[in-house]
Each structure stands twice: as C-alpha cells, then as structure tokens.
Amino acid sequence: MQIYNEFELIARLTHGLTTRPDVALGVGDDCALLDIGSDSQLLATCDSQVEGVHFTLRTSTPEQIGRKALAVNLSDIAAMGGVPRFALISLVIPPRFSQEALEGIYRGLRQEAERHQVAIVGGNIAGAGQGKQLMLDITLLGTVRRGQAITRGGAQIGDVLCVTGSLGDSAAGLFTLLHPDGTGAENALTFVQARHRTPVPRVAEGRVLSAFGPAVVTAMLDISDGLSGDLQHLCERSGVGARVFAEHLPLTEEMQAIAARVGKDPLDWALHGGEDYELLFTLRPEKAREVIEAVQAQTGTRITRIGEIIPSGMCLIAPSGTEQPLQVRSWDHLH
Structure with a gap:
C-alpha cells in the first residue's frame, strides 16, 4: 500500500468533491470561506490534537493542553484575517483518563475562549x-x-x-x-516553554x-508546520x-x-521547527512600510521583513551572501 504524505493524502481524498455556489473557498487554505448572504462571510476550520502526538500530560498541564487546542484553531481564523466566534469541542476519551484531567482541559478551553470572546456552543463526547x-x-x-x-x-x-513575532x-x-x-537558564526556559505550551x-x-484588503496584503497563512513548509504552501498556492x-x-x-x-542550530529551529503560530504574509512593496507600522502601532507585535517573492523556487541567502536552495523539513502528520 502506498503511503502518502499529509498533503498528498488531503488532495487525493478531496479530489472532485461536490461543492455549492455559496462555497467561496473550500479545501486548501487555513479556513473554508462560505457565503452567508451578508456583509460578512463565514470562516470554518477544524483541528485535532492527539495525546502522545501533539501533547502529553508529562510536558503540559491539562489547562495548558486545553488552551493550546483552541489556540491552534484561533490561529487559522487569524490567518484569514477573521474574527473567531463559535467553537464546538469533541472529545474521544480513553477509559483510563481521569475526570479531573478532563475538567482541567475544559478550564483551559474556557480560558482561551474568553480571551477571544468565543462561545463554546456544543460538541460531542465518545x-x-x-x-x-x-x-x-x-x-x-x-x-x-x-x-x-x-x-x-x-x-x-x-x-x-x-x-x-519570532x-x-x-x-x-x-x-x-x-x-x-x-538546557539553559530558568528565564529562557520559562519563555520558550510557554511559547510551546x-x-x-x-x-x-x-x-x-485584513483591513488593508487582498490588493495590499496579498497572501497569508499561519506558521504551524514550520516556516519552510508553510512558505512552500504559500508559494504553491500562489x-x-x-x-x-x-x-x-x-x-x-x-x-x-x-x-x-x-x-x-537556531536557524534550523526557526526554519523547520513548527508550532510558532506566527503569521507569514506578503505585501505589495509600495505599501509595506504603511502596513508594518499600522500592525505594530495597533498591536505592539513586531513585524519583520524576511524576504521577497520571486518567479519560482525557494532559496535561502546566508549572512555571507551565498544562495542555496531552501529545503523543506517541516512537520507531516503522517510521518
């Protein structure tokens, strides 16, 4: 049996799916974009977190697990420039899992939802x-x-x-x-572990x-699988x-x-590490300064120019000025 990578499998399973006129954008982006007949469009996304793959109780508290589970979905909405509103939570629970840990996970989910004015409106337990x-x-x-x-x-x-961000x-x-x-000083450990958890x-x-519109901010996604892999997704789609x-x-x-x-090598972590949940985006050059200054002024978040869009290929320019192909070595859920 042939084993596909994650994105090959998605493409294979979703090829030829029936659509509807009110689906403005279906499979292939951070969210589906759906027309609900008003001044706004609906964004829909889903994400699964699996114990032993995405989290463990050895490295995170139940509250941290709950917060991160919702945060990764919030990041998808952010990547489309949207406002998160409603969440549905499904749990598949093994027999050994304690009620106390489950309640802790839900405390974390509620905390993250309240930070972003999201209503948890339903779900399922199995x-x-x-x-x-x-x-x-x-x-x-x-x-x-x-x-x-x-x-x-x-x-x-x-x-x-x-x-x-960083x-x-x-x-x-x-x-x-x-x-x-x-592995390092306590303050550094606290910082990077919080960024992960x-x-x-x-x-x-x-x-x-998104307020500048797609004529100015031309493409965007969040960095979940690693800069190299997510940049490849942006380049392929564009x-x-x-x-x-x-x-x-x-x-x-x-x-x-x-x-x-x-x-x-810190460069290796930056290029291929994943789960930073920063936004990677492209700007028309004549508007870049205005957009960057607006984001930094309104949010306090640092924006960094890291490169430019070229006709084809992905390359990395070393500090010495030498150019080399940018290899993709990012997270794949199936390998």
Missing part, C-alpha cells in the same frame, strides 16, 4: 474503546468582512515577505521539555492586516517562489541561548 489516547477535535467558526479575507493564493512577484521558540521549548537536564494566536494582527534572508529571521535571545547551550 469513548475510545480499547484506545489509550485522548483526542480533542475542535471546529471553530468565525467571520470576515466581505472582500477582506486573505488567502494563501495571492502572492505576486516583487512582494515583500513578512512574519509576525521564530523557533516553540521548537526550543519542546526540546527543553523532552530533554530537561542542563500556550501559543498566542495573532488574531488582532490578522484583523489589522504559483510563485520566495527568497529568504537568514540574517533577517527574527530570533529571540532566549531561543539562541538555549540552542548554544545544547549545540543546536
């Missing part, structure tokens, strides 16, 4: 039978003003490539949780960006390539200190 892993599946609905949704497919040659912190945090001995979805930033400047990548002092302590 037993896992002989299965030993807890599974959380969340469906999140949001809205975006008609004409302002930002997709992955609009990047143009000459656009400026930007990212919110890269590689979550990968560093996961490393320190899996290798707890001698409780990521902050860039909802406010996404809304500021039919373009990208040039990334290594020395421009935003790296925190905390992440770099831990990388130095454990003999890891």
